[in-house]
Amino acid sequence: MRARLGGLWRSTLGRHLVVALAALVVLVVVLESVSDYRNTQLAAMAYLGIAAGGLTVLTGTNGQLSLGHGALMAVGAYTAALLLPDRDTSVPLSVVIVAAVLTTLLVGTVVGLAAARLHGPYLAGATLALAVAVPGIALYFKETLGGEQGLPVVMPEIPVWVLDLAFFVTGQDLTRSRFTAYVAWLTLVVVYLLLANLGAGRTGRRWRAVRDDEVAAELAGIDLGRARVSAFVVSAAAAGAAGAILAFTVKLAAPSAFTLTLSLTLLAAIVLGGLGSLTGALIGAALLTFLPGVVTDLGRSAGLGDIRAAELAPLVYGLVMVAVVLLAPAGIVGSLRGALAHRRSTHRSTSSKGTAA
């Protein structure tokens, strides 16, 4: 029994599955314990976490910058909104999410093939252009995409089997907010499982090789352009899923939600959490979700008006981002890992010294 469990833990997929199952248990406990408002906040954290997870793979693992993940989320959100226009439509949520991912994958492929192949700032510039272009598209095609007001998203009825299962497991009725939070977090678990496995496998090693030393990677036979494009496309797919979840949570897809600011805050989240780390991305998403309220309250108590106080949050993100890059480039998770590694090596050298004596 122990040998079998050990074998399961030693396998990458097995280990990730165990972590995913543990996450699901924690998920049920947390979501059932908090209010509907907190459930909505947690759903927001989930979609930011999904987008940040995709972005941290692109930027941290592959070394490329995207300033357009907010725009890619918009593609996912609008796809979801177009598929859920009213209650009479009965497209399952899983199909909506898959459609959003595929649409965003397509857009990501087009942008990636043009800009991600090249070394240098071209992907950052192209995705910045995408971030600025997307709101205009929504306005230009306002008959289809709703213009400034956006498209409302109507969630279908919760399936009876889901209601029964939820009651059976938790003993509580399933509210609409909690249902949305469950959808959001289940999607996050699935996305993170996929990203973690990709990162740990052959694909991930290629991505890191391109980031670390392009010449050596090319000499080793890796197609640099293909590796970059694949990282960007995977990242875009995650952003599409995040966009769909955002549409479910907010129940609206409107251009004002997908400005350049969203892309930059996602970048701030992954920098703070630690580039390349999914745990860091989740920590960053949590900060994005809960920090604005805290900072706004502080600003208000310091005498700022409500609107000015609300502007403090992005200012804090920006300052923290600059400080992290200059002082602790590995971010929260990276710094903690570094500290642990240092302690471990110190302990080992002490033991060696003892042995020598």
Next chain:
Amino acid sequence: MQQLLNTALTGLTLGMVYAAFALALVLIWRSTRIVNFAQAPMAMATTFVALVVIDAGYGYWLGFAAALLSGLVLGAVLERLVIRPAEGGPEINAVILTLGLFIVLHGVAAVVFGNRYRSFPAPFGLRGFEVGATTIALNGFGVFTIVSVLVVMGALVALFRFTDVGLRMRAAALDQEVARLLGVRVGHMLTLGWALAALVGSLAGLLIAGGSLVHPSYMDSVVVFGFVAAVLGGLDSPLGSVIGGLVLGVSLSFVSGYVGSQLVPLAALAILMLVLTLRPGGLFAHAPERRV
């Protein structure tokens, strides 16, 4: 025919502004191999400085001078305090720093000035000139735009070609190690490069703002157009950035005039992707685009 002429003239005027902004990006790229995405809010911040001076009653030209001077100082300070410490690290860190600065400058402006749209004055008339019985889309401010950008560009050419400082800056940009061996103070040259770029960016900010409304985000789309223009002309080529700016300005003006203004950013993205696919080095690249 008249619409065609007016569209072209509007594009030419805007193109000069995009050219100035592209030039700012190229100056920094040539010296530090960084695209400075913070250039847009830097220009926005200096425009607000000008607005403060103008609102205090000192007149447009003093505001103009204050903006350019504060741009110079801001560029130098940011290079020295924020960008320099990241030198030698992964190149992605420097770009992330410019994005962090982007957010910070945005945040400061929003907290200090608020998000309201504020009117910014123009020093010359905004009515189109009359030629015979026809009014064309070229006005006093448009002429000022074109002339001021040309003057700044001429001054920069003179600086780089005919002065010792310019020679040292070119040496530092070409090869930092060799320049250091020859006694050039490379750090100072890089700081000066950022300062000059910020000055040019400030000019672009003022020209966009003239006769228009300003708010913390008003320069955001211009950084896209400036970047596209710089890539179109070749990131290494100052001349390319100017020509790229003009080509882009006229192209986008036709999109705005004949298709719809909301699709202008999309057209810029399409142009960028076309250039990156067909000719990644740009029209005037000095060297093949580095794949490695």
